[in-house]
Amino acid sequence: MSARDNHGTAPPWGDEFQVIGKRHRKVDGLAKATGQAVYTDDIALPGMLHAKTLRSPHAHARILSIDTTRAEALPGVHAVITGASMPIKYGVIPWTPDENALATDRVRFIGDEVAAVAAVDEDTANAAIELIDVEYEPLYSYTDPNESLERHDPAIHEGNKHGNVSKHVELEFGDVEGALDGADVVVENDFFFHGSTHTAIEPHCAVAQWSQDTSAEGLLTVWSSTQISHYVHRALARVLELPETRIRVIQPNLGGAFGGKSDPFSLEFCVAKLSMLTGRPVKMLWTREEIFYAHRGRHPMHMHYRSGATSDGKLVGSDAKILIDGGSYSSFGLVTTYYSGQLLTGPVDIPNYRFNSTRVFTNKPPCGPKRGHGSVQPRFAFEIQLDELACALDIDPIDFRRKNWQGEHTKTVNGQRITSNGFMTCLDEAERESQWKERRGKLADGRGLGVAGSMYISGTNYPIYPNDMPQAGIQIKVDRSGLVTIFTGGNDIGQGSNSVVAYLVAEELGVEVADVRVVAADTDLCPVDLGAYSSRVTFMVGNAAIDAARKLRKQVVESVAKHWEIAEAGIRMGGGVVLDLADAERTMGVREAFQLAEADHDTLGSTGSYNTPELGGDYRGGTIGASPAYSFTAHVAEVTVDRETGRITCDEVWVAHDCGRALNPMLVAGQMEGSVYMGVAEALLEEHDVNRFGLHSGPSLLDYRIPTTLDTPKINSLIVESVDPEGPYGAKEAGEGPLHSVIPAISNAVYDAVGIRLRHLPFTPAKVLRALAELESDQTVEQS
Amino acid sequence: MLRLPKFEVEKPTTVDETVALLSEKTGDVMIIAGGTDLMPNMKHELFTPKKLVSLAGVSALFGIREEAGALVIGAMTPLDQVANHPLVAERAPALAQAAGLVAGPQLRRMGTLGGNVMLDTRCQWYNQTYFWRKSLGFCLKKDGSACHVIEGGSKCVAAASNDTAPALMSLDAKLTFANADGQRELLLDDLWKSDGIFNKKVPPSDLLTEIRLPQREVKHLGAYGKLRDRGSIDFPLFGVAVRIDIDANDVVVDAEAVSVALQARPTRIRKFGESLVGTTLGSPEFEKGVQAAASLGHKQCRPMPNVPGDHEYRHAMVPVYLKRTILAAAAGAGPVHAV
Numbered sequence A: 001m002s003a004r005d006n007h008g009t010a011p012p013w014g015d016e017f018q019v020i021g022k023r024h025r026k027v028d029g030l031a032k033a034t035g036q037a038v039y040t041d042d043i044a045l046p047g048m049l050h051a052k053t054l055r056s057p058h059a060h061a062r063i064l065s066i067d068t069t070r071a072e073a074l075p076g077v078h079a080v081i082t083g084a085s086m087p088i089k090y091g092v093i094p095w096t097p098d099e100n101a102l103a104t105d106r107v108r109f110i111g112d113e114v115a116a117v118a119a120v121d122e123d124t125a126n127a128a129i130e131l132i133d134v135e136y137e138p139l140y141s142y143t144d145p146n147e148s149l150e151r152h153d154p155a156i157h158e159g160n161k162h163g164n165v166s167k168h169v170e171l172e173f174g175d176v177e178g179a180l181d182g183a184d185v186v187v188e189n190d191f192f193f194h195g196s197t198h199t200a201i202e203p204h205c206a207v208a209q210w211s212q213d214t215s216a217e218g219l220l221t222v223w224s225s226t227q228i229s230h231y232v233h234r235a236l237a238r239v240l241e242l243p244e245t246r247i248r249v250i251q252p253n254l255g256g257a258f259g260g261k262s263d264p265f266s267l268e269f270c271v272a273k274l275s276m277l278t279g280r281p282v283k284m285l286w287t288r289e290e291i292f293y294a295h296r297g298r299h300p301m302h303m304h305y306r307s308g309a310t311s312d313g314k315l316v317g318s319d320a321k322i323l324i325d326g327g328s329y330s331s332f333g334l335v336t337t338y339y340s341g342q343l344l345t346g347p348v349d350i351p352n353y354r355f356n357s358t359r360v361f362t363n364k365p366p367c368g369p370k371r372g373h374g375s376v377q378p379r380f381a382f383e384i385q386l387d388e389l390a391c392a393l394d395i396d397p398i399d400f401r402r403k404n405w406q407g408e409h410t411k412t413v414n415g416q417r418i419t420s421n422g423f424m425t426c427l428d429e430a431e432r433e434s435q436w437k438e439r440r441g442k443l444a445d446g447r448g449l450g451v452a453g454s455m456y457i458s459g460t461n462y463p464i465y466p467n468d469m470p471q472a473g474i475q476i477k478v479d480r481s482g483l484v485t486i487f488t489g490g491n492d493i494g495q496g497s498n499s500v501v502a503y504l505v506a507e508e509l510g511v512e513v514a515d516v517r518v519v520a521a522d523t524d525l526c527p528v529d530l531g532a533y534s535s536r537v538t539f540m541v542g543n544a545a546i547d548a549a550r551k552l553r554k555q556v557v558e559s560v561a562k563h564w565e566i567a568e569a570g571i572r573m574g575g576g577v578v579l580d581l582a583d584a585e586r587t588m589g590v591r592e593a594f595q596l597a598e599a600d601h602d603t604l605g606s607t608g609s610y611n612t613p614e615l616g617g618d619y620r621g622g623t624i625g626a627s628p629a630y631s632f633t634a635h636v637a638e639v640t641v642d643r644e645t646g647r648i649t650c651d652e653v654w655v656a657h658d659c660g661r662a663l664n665p666m667l668v669a670g671q672m673e674g675s676v677y678m679g680v681a682e683a684l685l686e687e688h689d690v691n692r693f694g695l696h697s698g699p700s701l702l703d704y705r706i707p708t709t710l711d712t713p714k715i716n717s718l719i720v721e722s723v724d725p726e727g728p729y730g731a732k733e734a735g736e737g738p739l740h741s742v743i744p745a746i747s748n749a750v751y752d753a754v755g756i757r758l759r760h761l762p763f764t765p766a767k768v769l770r771a772l773a774e775l776e777s778d779q780t781v782e783q784s
Numbered sequence B: 001m002l003r004l005p006k007f008e009v010e011k012p013t014t015v016d017e018t019v020a021l022l023s024e025k026t027g028d029v030m031i032i033a034g035g036t037d038l039m040p041n042m043k044h045e046l047f048t049p050k051k052l053v054s055l056a057g058v059s060a061l062f063g064i065r066e067e068a069g070a071l072v073i074g075a076m077t078p079l080d081q082v083a084n085h086p087l088v089a090e091r092a093p094a095l096a097q098a099a100g101l102v103a104g105p106q107l108r109r110m111g112t113l114g115g116n117v118m119l120d121t122r123c124q125w126y127n128q129t130y131f132w133r134k135s136l137g138f139c140l141k142k143d144g145s146a147c148h149v150i151e152g153g154s155k156c157v158a159a160a161s162n163d164t165a166p167a168l169m170s171l172d173a174k175l176t177f178a179n180a181d182g183q184r185e186l187l188l189d190d191l192w193k194s195d196g197i198f199n200k201k202v203p204p205s206d207l208l209t210e211i212r213l214p215q216r217e218v219k220h221l222g223a224y225g226k227l228r229d230r231g232s233i234d235f236p237l238f239g240v241a242v243r244i245d246i247d248a249n250d251v252v253v254d255a256e257a258v259s260v261a262l263q264a265r266p267t268r269i270r271k272f273g274e275s276l277v278g279t280t281l282g283s284p285e286f287e288k289g290v291q292a293a294a295s296l297g298h299k300q301c302r303p304m305p306n307v308p309g310d311h312e313y314r315h316a317m318v319p320v321y322l323k324r325t326i327l328a329a330a331a332g333a334g335p336v337h338a339v
Ligand SMILES: Cc1cc2nc3c(=O)[nH]c(=O)nc-3n(C[C@H](O)[C@H](O)[C@H](O)COP(=O)(O)OP(=O)(O)OC[C@H]3O[C@@H](n4cnc5c(N)ncnc54)[C@H](O)[C@@H]3O)c2cc1C
Pocket: A702, B030, B031, B032, B033, B034, B035, B036, B037, B038, B039, B040, B055, B075, B076, B079, B101, B102, B103, B104, B107, B110, B111, B112, B113, B114, B115, B116, B117, B118, B119, B120, B161, B162, B163, B164, B204, B206, B207, B208, B209, B233, B234, B235, B236
């Protein structure tokens, strides 16, 4: 890693932080709470048209013809476009461009985009959609991933070398067979992780404006509810065949994303094209139903695991075979396939490890990244197996994990570098706070406690498209008014990344957070950042922010030292005031200090950036999942199982999460609570599936069950700070890690409560009743 | 967001005006009370009335009062008032409980008791958007010709899903309807027909003005049990209202149970009372009677895959919910509900 990225973990001024580590309101908190914040759908431009999408009613079909004449003739319609208007394929992963803004010759799931209309209002656009005549030739459609593995005719993507296989990865580290042969206990089971979607409360929306005001060649501005403006920018340029300099992408306030706004989506291309054709601004807002079709949610995974341990409680190896149901397009699938194996190798050491993962296409809404991308599913299976091994060996499952902890500043079996690792403290905290020792095994019948642990990346050094440029950049402007303006390409999706850069820069420059303004996610104004995914923003953008702020700080301190004729070391800044450490009487406001610096150094500004060090295993795919730092989590879940109804109530969860350093503990706890909520939802309620007709089984917030407050357990967030040597002041991620292990913890708690192992998600009451009945009949057989 | 089809709204202030407006042209005119069911259904293009007659300004339709021993509830009374009114809690506990479990708090403020009684039936193949239904090829109940619940079936079995209906039936509720010809009273039991397409014998142009719970000669206990996935919002996957009449010595003199969310109409569990009558609350005979009543319910109630979820599980829950609801009624407790 280059020296420019390492800023140390100590407070910049003296022994204590002034901003960092304290509870602060988010910089946009009040605007959002009072309704002033502008979201994409709040944008209304003069002369704006409204666009709607025609979608495929077939799960798999060839398009024989599209006739738009009737739609075009409808009064109020300004333009109709089809796949022929934008035939260039794209995909968020540059190696797998298999998507079209609108279908060109084939539709691959019910809801696939076929045509779009721009009209004076939404009702006219909707009416026009109904007037587009499409002739389809239905094709055989796939809903079962096992079938896609075997049958390749018809191929969902014609020309794909591997038929209906989207990606296959097989990697082995050490000698798994040998290790399992030598094990005293081996557990082997099938697991199933179902599909789930993000249900961000803000629907996807995009607005485009094509203008010739600024230049004859035209300028396209796209406002979009995206969590990765940079990739949208690149994809628009590719598909619309415009230079990137002619496109500006702006992400307004965003109402949640969770991975569901990571891909470039059809609506962004459609509003852009429609605006270019009509010369008018165009907006498209998706309905909730359309968001269920756009999906990109958690991949269903059929998993087979085999893990073994010796009688002294040492894990010796684990072997995984995974079939991944990708839905109809590649999306991030290449990464998902790697992540399904690569991210399992901590915090418990797996000395010998192998995985064999295959992602296939099916005629269902496309899967993609959802909070804990690709690794929540294998974690579920593996942590249940750890529990089974601990039970078989009669070792407390927390102690079993302690015994097998990988340690800190080490390497995983698949070659990933581990720096700070607070997992042991996470276990201690969760154990103590849940009163595990006092209560486990002593609760009333039907009640139980379960534990599980996990790790997750803080960004990855795999930049999606290969390049040597920084992964994150920041610009800071400081001027004589005393105001500090930060320009960041980072996407604040509600997680608070704009707030985090404000806290970091305020700390470095000794100003009040209120005097820091953040301009974010506008490709014309802000330096490139790769976007809000893989839990990379705090770590990478945070480091870039410190990098930029420190350069400015140096200039300011220099000027003040010169002015006061003292050594630079004698100066302290904080809370908007500059102090002479040797003379308590001598102070000045930062505004004055900035003015001195501006006089000395000319207009003040600086840039900062971050790039990952060289990381990863020395093999194909070895950099996927390689992160500059990993977060660690332990969950204890308490459940009540109603033996008569089969219903599981998750009463309480203790989540201990090592986030390196909590830059703002309130935001960290918020992420932990949100993660637990989402994990509990996936365990007990949510199910994103298609029915026997290939139709989404209930694309609405009524039928797709996410927990209400009444269904949410009491959540205890226990923040663990291991202080990572390379994170911004030692921080790591907190947004995705705290989801993973709550799901297996619930399964393990159910085992503790009633003695059944739930290995197939979601844990519906019907499955619980079946498992209880099986257990009872097994016991009857044993007794007789 | 889904768009609403275009429509006009009339805002009468009296029952007479309302009835006159409704008699104009059936089919294209519909009554709107709280709109919590009608609006989503219109967004799904299940109904596309040209005109809505809003009852919001018809003050005669609001309120809860006692009249000659009967408890009378205006059709426009919001569900949260029904759920929290002391008179209802005292005289019709099952109704108070059922009303309190409809949807969520916001919807109970908008949604009315009349609207709940007159609720359209529900089905997973029907309560969907126009695009979804079109992709499916529609179904018998609306725009199509096939049923997807009973393949090859020629009769719609969409489920009556109104929580208050079984509670009201268990209390022998009577309804007053008004139309251009005047008023008439109808036993709630006689409102229904077993047709999921439209499960009422009274035409949609008739105005329900009030719901009357007759005075009961004997002391009764009541409770409502509701199976659903979440602690709030969801429609019933199975619902059951229980009424137990007791004498001064806690001996059961009569008992009724009415189920909902199974088929097109709420249904009485036949011979339900027989297993309990003559037993003393809390006695071993009573406990045995509860088991017998639960099995009876299990035999008679046959959930179909009309509403979402696993219908075999719903079937397995019938005796469990029935038993728990009887016990809750006997204990003066309830509702029986997961959360
Ligand atoms: C998310 C959601 C969840 C829900 N959950 C439940 C639930 O758990 N249980 C449940 O029972 N319901 C549920 N509902 C449905 C609805 O909210 C309630 O049934 C409510 O009581 C309907 O009353 P309303 O006044 O809003 O009726 P409206 O929507 O105004 O009307 C419903 C129907 O009744 C007719 N109507 C209304 N008033 C009269 C009258 N006085 N005379 C003649 N016809 C009339 C209307 O024409 C219409 O056909 C839910 C709705 C939603 C949106």
